[in-house]
Amino acid sequence: IFPPELRFAFLKFFNRIFHLFSTYCYFDITEIDGVNTNELYNAVxxxxSSSVSIAGNRLSLTRAVNSSSITFGLSNNDSIIDTFNGVTVLWEHVVTQRQTQTFAWRPLPEEKRGFTLRIKKKNKTLILNSYLDYIMERANEIRRKNQDRLLYTNSRGGSLDSRGHPWESVPFKHPSTFDTLAMDPIKKQQIMDDLLDFAEGQLFYQKTGRAWKRGYLLYGPPGTGKSSMIAAMANYLGYDIYDLELTEVHSNSELRKLLMKTSSKSIIVIEDIDCSINLTNRKKNSTNAVTQKSYYDPETRTGSGSGSGSGEESGNGNTITLSGLLNFTDGLWSCCGSERIFVFTTNHIEKLDPALLRSGRMDMHIYMSYCNFPSLKILIKNYLGYKEEDVNDDVWKEMERVVDKAEMTPADVSEALIKNRRDKEKAIRELLDDLKSIGERNVKNGKLRGRNGNLTELEIVVEQEKRAIVDSQNEEDGNNNDEAEEEEIELEDNICKTRED
Ligand SMILES: Nc1ncnc2c1ncn2[C@@H]1O[C@H](COP(=O)(O)OP(=O)(O)OP(=O)(O)O)[C@@H](O)[C@H]1O
Ligand SMILES: [Mg+2]
Incomplete structure (x- = not known):
């Protein structure tokens, strides 16, 4: 009876009245906003999927590629109740068919999806902003938990890819955890507690005015589990790893750019830090062995070591220097972003610049030792599936007696165990024999390596012999004189250093 215009006007009018008196207000969060994907939709x-207990009548289940967990969500046109700060809100998932498109910049999905949030008007100002912030934060957390972690490298040096990122990433799937890591259980627990304190310590760091970051220095001989420890840390906290290849970085400013492009909740790793810095400085001073040596000479360094000795070197900005590195971990730039862990590893802590070691720089120095008895037990348990009582008491005692003298690395021990893992008894027998014979040989040679993994006299000789062989080979080749010369300087330098040791 009514003309359509009038009917429409009536409807509009009633709608207005209805909204005026309604106690609720509504917010639409559509999946696609114009042509852009709406981030908030995904977050919601x-x-x-996490906050709602499985109470709805119908839920949709999803599992993302590579993800290890299943998430569930609201099915189409279903609704669910959530509470935040004591306020109850209602979420509805609205799905409608999209009208056929005539023209679009990019094909849109056939369905139009969106969430509608219903809040009581009186609560609107109270919670809306904080609620949405909270949702974004929770969503990021869930995403991180579901996704596999990433391992980033800067193999391209400081150059950027098409999206302006200097880092390349691959999924990080290292299986090492603190359970599989063989080391003193007490020390292990300390490290785990420290990590957890750090991860949950936002308030503490705010209160004390410190940047929310922590540094670990892992040192010890090769094969004692430094890299495994880093993987275990990442798996424990669910952080990404940035493996920084210092030799690929050409200047301090490049280093800073790399740092700026790291995300929070990540571990930034520099492996073999002594070699990396050594290398870059050597390149610079390759014609002058004396200056190179004096870099490590404590006498030539002035004072309490805030990197002042190398400060002048940073002047030209072409090479990366110690002070650049210290600024990277420690300076103002280190706090762009938060919740980051720096891990440096080295085989020779004694070669490191004191500026790197001073307190407050690397918060924890962790010595990864040769295999001791507690580590040995863990390895045997992990590799052979043996429990304490599966091995004869006398054998345990014997192992305890010889293991320290043998100074085998956990890598050596695990190798020995893998070799015979089908025949467990043989594995134990051979391991014990190995430990005994190596231990005896060590004792007979009279020299065990020091706690810090310093070279023994015997090893220095072996080292020098090795160098001599390389040296003579270079002379024989003789095709590239410059290179040979450089090598020679390097050799002299190294021998000097080992003698000093
Ligand atoms: N503490 C350990 N617990 C369990 N496995 C270990 C441990 N140490 C070494 N391994 C085993 O030995 C292998 C080599 O260890 P890893 O790469 O962690 O040593 P590293 O200390 O980083 O050596 P490098 O100084 O040469 O880098 C690992 O794959 C791991 O299986
Ligand atoms: Mg390593």
Whole structure:
């Protein structure tokens, strides 16, 4: 009876009246906003998948590629209740068919999806902003938990890819955990507690005015589990790893750019830090062995070591220097972003510049030792599936007696165990024999390596012999004189250093 215009006007009018008196207000969060994907939509979806207990009548289940967990979400046109700060809100998942498109910049999905949030008007100002912030935060957390962690490298040096990122990433799937890591259980627990304190310590760092970051220095001989420890840390906290290849970085400013492009909740790793710095400085001073040596000479360094000795070197900005590195971990730039862990590893802590070691720089120095008795037990348990009582008491005692003298690395021990893992008894027998014979040989040679993994006199000789062989080979080749010369300087330098040791 009514003309359509009038009917429409009536409807509009009633709608207005209705909204005026309604106690609720509504917010639409559509999946696609114009042509852009709406980040909030995805966040809400993830958030609802976790906070809502499985109570709805119908839920949709999803599992992302590579993910290890299943998430569930609201099915189409279903609704669910959530509470935040004591306020109850209602979420509805609205799905409608999209009208056929005539023209679009990019094909849109056939369905139009969106969430509608219903909040009581009186609560609107109270919670809306904080609620949405909270949802974004929770969603990021869930995403991180579901996704596999990433391992980033800067193999391209400081150059950027098409999206402006200097880092390349691959999924990080290292299986090492603190359970599989063989080391003194007490020390292990200390490290785990420290990590957890750090990860949960936002308030503490705020209160004390410190940047939310922590540094670990892992040192010890090769094969004692330094890299495994880093993987275990990442797996424990669920952080990404940035493996910084210092030799690929050409200047301090490049280093800073790399740092700026790291995300929070990550571990930034520099492996073999002594070699990396050594290398870059050597390149610079390759014609002058004396200056190179004096870099490590404590006498030539002035004072309490805030990197002042190398400060002048940073002047030209072409090479990366110690002070650049210290600024990277420690300076103002280190706090762009938060919740980051720096891990440096080295085989020779005694070669490191004191500026790197001073307190407050690397918060924890962790010595990864040769295999001791507690580590040995862990390895045997992990590799052979043996429990304490599966091995004869006398054998344990014998192992305890010889293991320290043998100074085998956990890598050596695990190798020995893998070799015979089908025949467990043989594995134990051979391991004990190995430990005994190596231990005896060590004792007979009279020299065990020091706690810090310093070279023994015997090893220095072996080292020098090795160098001599390389040297003579270079002379024989003789095709590239410059290179040979450089090598020679390097050799002299190294021999000097080992003698000093
Ligand atoms: N403490 C350990 N616990 C369990 N496995 C270990 C341990 N140490 C070494 N391994 C085993 O030995 C292998 C080599 O260890 P890893 O790469 O962690 O040593 P590293 O200390 O980083 O050596 P490098 O100084 O040469 O880099 C690992 O794959 C791991 O299986
Ligand atoms: Mg390593």
């Amino acid at each position: 979806q993830l958030y609802l």
